[in-house]
Amino acid sequence: xxxxxxxxxxxxxxxxxxxxxxxxxxxxxxxxxxxxxxxxxxxxxxxxxxxxxxxxxxxxxxxxxxxxxxxxxxxxxxxxxxxxxxxxxxxxxxxxxxxxxxxxxxxxxxxxxxxxxxxxxxxxxxxxxxxxxxxxxxxxxxxxxxxxxxxxxxxxxxxxxxxxxxxxxxxxxxxxxxxxxxxxxxxxxxxxxxxxxxxxxxxxxxxxxxxxxxxxxxxxxxxxxxxxxxxxxxxxxxxxxxxxxxxxxxxxxxxxxxxxxxxxxxxxxxxxxxxxxxxxxxxxxxxxxxxxxxxxxxxxxxxxxxxxxxxxxxxxxxxxxxxxxxxxxxxxxxxxxxxxxxxxxxxxxxxxxxxxxxxxxxxxxxxxxxxxxxxxxxxxxxxxxxxxxxxxxxxxxxxxxxxxxxxxxxxxxxxxxxxxxxxx
Amino acid sequence: xxxxxxxxxxxxxxxxxxxxxxxxxxxxxxxxxxxxxxxxxxxxxxxxxxxxxxxxxxxxxxxxxxxxxxxxxxxxxxxxxxxxxxxxxxxxxxxxxxxxxxxxxxxxxxxxxxxxxxxxxxxxxxxxxxxxxxxxxxxxxxxxxxxxxxxxxxxxxxxxxxxxxxxxxxxxxxxxxxxxxxxxxxxxxxxxxxxxxxxxxxxxxxxxxxxxxxxxxxxxxxxxxxxxxxxxxxxxxxxxxxxxxxxxxxxxxxxxxxxxxxxxxxxxxxxxxxxxxxxxxxxxxxxxxxxxxxxxxxxxxxxxxxxxxxxxxxxxxxxxxxxxxxxxxxxxxxxxxxxxxxxxxxxxxxxxxxxxxxxxxxxxxxxxxxxxxxxxxxxxxxxxxxxxxxxxxxxxxxxxxxxxxxxxxxxxxxxxxxxxxxxx
Numbered sequence: 001x002x003x004x005x006x007x008x009x010x011x012x013x014x015x016x017x018x019x020x021x022x023x024x025x026x027x028x029x030x031x032x033x034x035x036x037x038x039x040x041x042x043x044x045x046x047x048x049x050x051x052x053x054x055x056x057x058x059x060x061x062x063x064x065x066x067x068x069x070x071x072x073x074x075x076x077x078x079x080x081x082x083x084x085x086x087x088x089x090x091x092x093x094x095x096x097x098x099x100x101x102x103x104x105x106x107x108x109x110x111x112x113x114x115x116x117x118x119x120x121x122x123x124x125x126x127x128x129x130x131x132x133x134x135x136x137x138x139x140x141x142x143x144x145x146x147x148x149x150x151x152x153x154x155x156x157x158x159x160x161x162x163x164x165x166x167x168x169x170x171x172x173x174x175x176x177x178x179x180x181x182x183x184x185x186x187x188x189x190x191x192x193x194x195x196x197x198x199x200x201x202x203x204x205x206x207x208x209x210x211x212x213x214x215x216x217x218x219x220x221x222x223x224x225x226x227x228x229x230x231x232x233x234x235x236x237x238x239x240x241x242x243x244x245x246x247x248x249x250x251x252x253x254x255x256x257x258x259x260x261x262x263x264x265x266x267x268x269x270x271x272x273x274x275x276x277x278x279x280x281x282x283x284x285x286x287x288x289x290x291x292x293x294x295x296x297x298x299x300x301x302x303x304x305x306x307x308x309x310x311x312x313x314x315x316x317x318x319x320x321x322x323x324x325x326x327x328x329x330x331x332x333x334x335x336x337x338x339x340x341x342x343x344x345x346x347x348x349x350x351x352x353x354x355x356x357x358x359x360x361x362x363x364x365x366x367x368x369x370x371x372x373x374x375x376x377x378x379x380x381x382x383x384x385x386x387x388x389x390x391x392x393x394x395x396x397x398x399x400x401x402x403x404x405x406x407x408x409x410x411x412x413x414x415x416x417x418x419x420x421x422x423x424x
Numbered sequence: 425x426x427x428x429x430x431x432x433x434x435x436x437x438x439x440x441x442x443x444x445x446x447x448x449x450x451x452x453x454x455x456x457x458x459x460x461x462x463x464x465x466x467x468x469x470x471x472x473x474x475x476x477x478x479x480x481x482x483x484x485x486x487x488x489x490x491x492x493x494x495x496x497x498x499x500x501x502x503x504x505x506x507x508x509x510x511x512x513x514x515x516x517x518x519x520x521x522x523x524x525x526x527x528x529x530x531x532x533x534x535x536x537x538x539x540x541x542x543x544x545x546x547x548x549x550x551x552x553x554x555x556x557x558x559x560x561x562x563x564x565x566x567x568x569x570x571x572x573x574x575x576x577x578x579x580x581x582x583x584x585x586x587x588x589x590x591x592x593x594x595x596x597x598x599x600x601x602x603x604x605x606x607x608x609x610x611x612x613x614x615x616x617x618x619x620x621x622x623x624x625x626x627x628x629x630x631x632x633x634x635x636x637x638x639x640x641x642x643x644x645x646x647x648x649x650x651x652x653x654x655x656x657x658x659x660x661x662x663x664x665x666x667x668x669x670x671x672x673x674x675x676x677x678x679x680x681x682x683x684x685x686x687x688x689x690x691x692x693x694x695x696x697x698x699x700x701x702x703x704x705x706x707x708x709x710x711x712x713x714x715x716x717x718x719x720x721x722x723x724x725x726x727x728x729x730x731x732x733x734x735x736x737x738x739x740x741x742x743x744x745x746x747x748x749x750x751x752x753x754x755x756x757x758x759x760x761x762x763x764x765x766x767x768x769x770x771x772x773x774x775x776x777x778x779x780x781x782x783x784x785x786x787x788x789x790x791x792x793x794x795x796x797x798x799x800x801x802x803x804x805x806x807x808x809x810x811x812x813x814x815x816x817x818x819x820x821x822x823x824x825x826x827x828x829x830x831x832x833x834x835x836x837x838x839x840x841x842x843x844x845x846x847x848x
Contacts, residue, residue, distance in 0.1 A: 077725030094541050096521060109722040110779055111688040112752040112772035117518050139779075140721060142762055143754060143772070150755065179761055197726075256737060257681070257714065264535040276726030283730025290681065290730060290737070292716055297564060298533040300838060301501030302621075302700030306707025306714060308834030313680060313714070313737075328536040328543075330567060331574065337603055338566055342848055348536035348567070351846065355534055355563075358842030366837070410732030413790070414724060418782030422775065424766055 009370025061210030082200025107144030136176025222384025433794030470647035485634030506624025531568030560600025646808025
C-alpha cells in the first residue's frame with residue numbers, strides 16, 4: 001500500500017461509530033463515481049494508458065532534452081501545476097540552477113514583469129515551447145503564446161519555429177487545435193472527459209515532466225497500482241474512501257480549513273496542485289473545506305503560533321515520507337560551542353521526524369486533528385500513486401459533500417466581468 | 425500618502441456607523457502602543473536609524489558583492505522572510521538565475537535534501553555567510569550554521585573562514601554572540617526590543633537586501649515617511665488605524681480568513697512575510713484572523729472557484745500597485761488566428777488591471793469584501809513604507825483584538841516536545 005492513512009492523530013476526534021455512520025454515504029458515492037467514469041475520464045487512464053502515446057511523449061521529450069537550452073511551458077491552473085509540482089518535488093526546487101533544459105512556466109498570470117523576465121532568460125538560448133490549453137481561449141496562456149510564438153518566428157523563421165512548438169489540446173475542437181493544424185505543430189491530446197485539475201497524468205503533466213528527466217512510465221505505473229488498490233469495495237481498507245470520510249466528518253464539525261503539511265520546501269507546488277484540486281472541486285454552493293499549504297518546520301516558526309492557540313477551525317493533513325534519500329548527518333565537534341553535540345551522528349531526517357512528531361503531539365493536544373498519510377519514499381512510482389490517490393479521494397469527498405467534483409461554475413464570474421471591462 | 429486604503433470594496437459590508445463604534449477602541453490602543461514603544465522597539469527605528477550602522481552594512485554588503493559568488497543567509501521565520509520577500513519583489517524571483525552573488529536561504533527548516541542542494545550549489549564557489557539568530561539556540565539555523573561553518577573552515581582555514589562569516593545577533597547576550605566574539609566574526613545587532621517578525625527594517629533584513637543590490641537607504645526613507653504619516657492621531661486619516669479597524673470588524677462578523685492578494689508571482693514571499701507577521705501576532709487565545717496568501721490571476725484559476733461560491737468566512741486584502749514598470753505591450757497580428765487582436769496595443773498591466781477589477785466586482789457580489797490598498801509603484805521607498813504600514817497595522821489590529829502582538833507563547837509547545845523526543 002503506497003499511501004497509508006495513520007489514524008493516531010484522528011481517533012480522539014472521530015470515533016469508529018461516527019465513521020460507521022458516514023460509511024454508507026461514501027460507499028454509495030464511490031459506486032456512483034466508478035459507474036460515471038467507467039469508460040472515460042481520468043479514472044481508468046493509468047490502467048489503459050496508450051503505449052503509442054507514451055512512446056511519442058518520450059521521443060519528443062528526448063528531442064527537447066537534446067536540443068533545447070530553455071523549455072517554456074505555457075498554461076494556467078491545471079495545465080501547469082501538476083508538472084511544476086513534480087519537477088520541484090521529484091527533481092528539485094533548484095532545478096533551473098543546475099539542470100538543462102531550464103524549464104519556465106509562462107501564461108500562469110498576466111504580470112508583465114514576470115513575462116518579460118522569461119523572455120529575457122530566453123535570450124541567446126535554444127528555445128522550445130509547449131502550449132497547453134483545452135480550448136486555446138483562456139486569456140493568460142493565449143497572451144503568452146502570442147508573445148513566444150512571435151519570438152520563435154522572428155528568431156528562427158516560421159518553418160523552424162513550428163518544429164519547436166508542441167501543442168497539448170483537445171483532439172477534435174478548439175482554437176488551439178485549429179492553430180496547431182494550420183501551422184503543423186506537433187500535438188498531444190488532453191482527453192475530452194478529463195478536466196484541467198485532473199489532467200496531470202495525461203500529456204498535460206507528463207510531457208513537461210519527461211523533459212525534466214522524470215521517468216513518467218514509473219509515474220503511470222504508480223498511478224495504475226493506485227487504480228487497483230483504491231478500487232477495493234471495502235470502505236475500511238480503502239484509503240481514498242477513508243480520507244474522504246474523515247474530511248467530511250471534520251467539515252461537519254465546523255473545521256472548515258485543511259492545512260496540507262509537507263516537511264520539505266520542494267513540496268511547495270505539490271501543495272499548490274492539491275489546493276487547486278480540492279478548492280475547485282469542493283468549493284461551491286457555500287460548501288467545502290478551504291485548503292491551505294504549509295511547509296514545516298519553516299511555517300511552525302510563522303503560522304505555528306496560530307495553529308497552536310487559535311486552530312479551532314482547522315485540521316491538518318500531514319504527508320509523512322518514511323524513507324528519506326539524500327540524507328545528511330550532523331558531525332561531532334571537538335568543542336561543543338553551539339551545544340549541538342547531543343545531535344552528533346544523527347541525521348537531519350531523524351531530527352525532521354522528531355519535529356514532525358513534536359508538532360503532531362502539540363497540535364492534537366491543542367484540538368487540531370492530524371490525518372497522517374504515510375508514503376514509503378519519494379520517487380516516481382509513489383508520486384503517481386499519491387496523485388491518483390488525491391484525485392480519487394477529492395472526487396469522493398466532493399460527492400459526499402453533495403457537490404459536483406468536475407465543474408467550476410464560479411470561475412466564470414470574474415471572467416465575464418473582465419471581458420466586459422476589456423471591451424470584448 | 426504611500427499606502428492608501430480604498431473603501432469601495434468594503435462600504436457594502438462595514439458602515440461608517442460601525443467604524444465610528446470601533447474607532448474609540450482603536451484610538452485607545454494606538455496611544456497605548458505609541459507610549460509602550462516610545463523609547464524602544466521597531467516603532468521609532470526608521471526615524472532614528474543609526475548612520476554609522478547604515479554605513480557598516482553598506483560597506484559589508486559592497487565587500488560581499490565584490491568577492492562572493494554565493495551568499496548563504498542562515499535564519500528562520502522573521503530572520504529570513506523579510507529579506508527573501510524584498511529580494512523577490514524588488515529584484516526578481518528569478519534573481520539567482522541572473523545575478524551575482526547568488527543568495528540562498530538555509531536553516532529555514534530541517535530538510536536534508538534542501539540543505540544538501542545548497543551545499544552542492546556552493547561547490548567551487550566563493551562563499552560568504554550571514555547567520556541571523558537572536559539567541560543562537562534555534563535548532564534549524566544552528567544546525568545549518570554548524571554545517572556551513574565547517575564547510576568554510578575546511579575550505580579556507582579557520583582564519584579566512586572567520587572573515588567570510590557575518591553574524592546578526594543580540595548586542596549583549598546569547599550563544600551566537602559568544603561564538604562571534606570568540607571567533608572574531610563581524611557582527612550586526614538585532615535590537616533587543618525588536619522581535620523576529622518585526623525585524624526586517626534592522627540589519628536582519630537590510631544586510632541581505634543590500635547584498636542583493638537593493639537600496640536600503642531608500643527602504644529606511646520610506647519607512648521613516650510611514651512613521652510620520654501613520655503617527656496622525658485622526659483615526660479617519662490614519663490608514664494603519666483604519667486597516668486595523670476593518671480587520672476587526674470583519675473578524676467580529678465571523679470572517680475568520682484573510683486572503684492577501686498580489687498580482688505578480690514575485691509577490692509570493694512578501695505574502696509569506698505578511699502571514700508570519702499577522703498569524704504570530706494575532707493567533708492566540710482562540711482569537712485571530714487566519715492569513716492566507718494568493719497570487720492572482722494565477723490562483724483565480726485554482727482557488728477562485730472557492731472564493732466565488734464558498735467565501736463566507738473570507739475577506740480579501742488586495743495590493744493594488746498603480747504604476748507598473750517593466751511593462752509589455754501586445755502586438756497586433758495580421759491574421760487574428762488567436763482572436764487576441766482586440767487587445768493589440770494594450771499593455772499587460774492594463775489587462776492585469778481589468779482582471780483585478782473583474783475579480784473585485786465578482787467577489788464583492790459574492791459577499792467577499794475587498795480592502796484595496798493602493799500603492800503608487802513598487803520601489804524601495806514604497807516597500808519600506810508598506811513594511812512599516814503592515815507592522816503598525818498588525819500591532820494595532822492585535823491590540824484591538826485584545827491580544828499581545830509581541831509574544832508567541834504557542835510556538836514553544838511543539839519545541840518542548842521535540843527536544844524531549846531528541847533526548848535533550
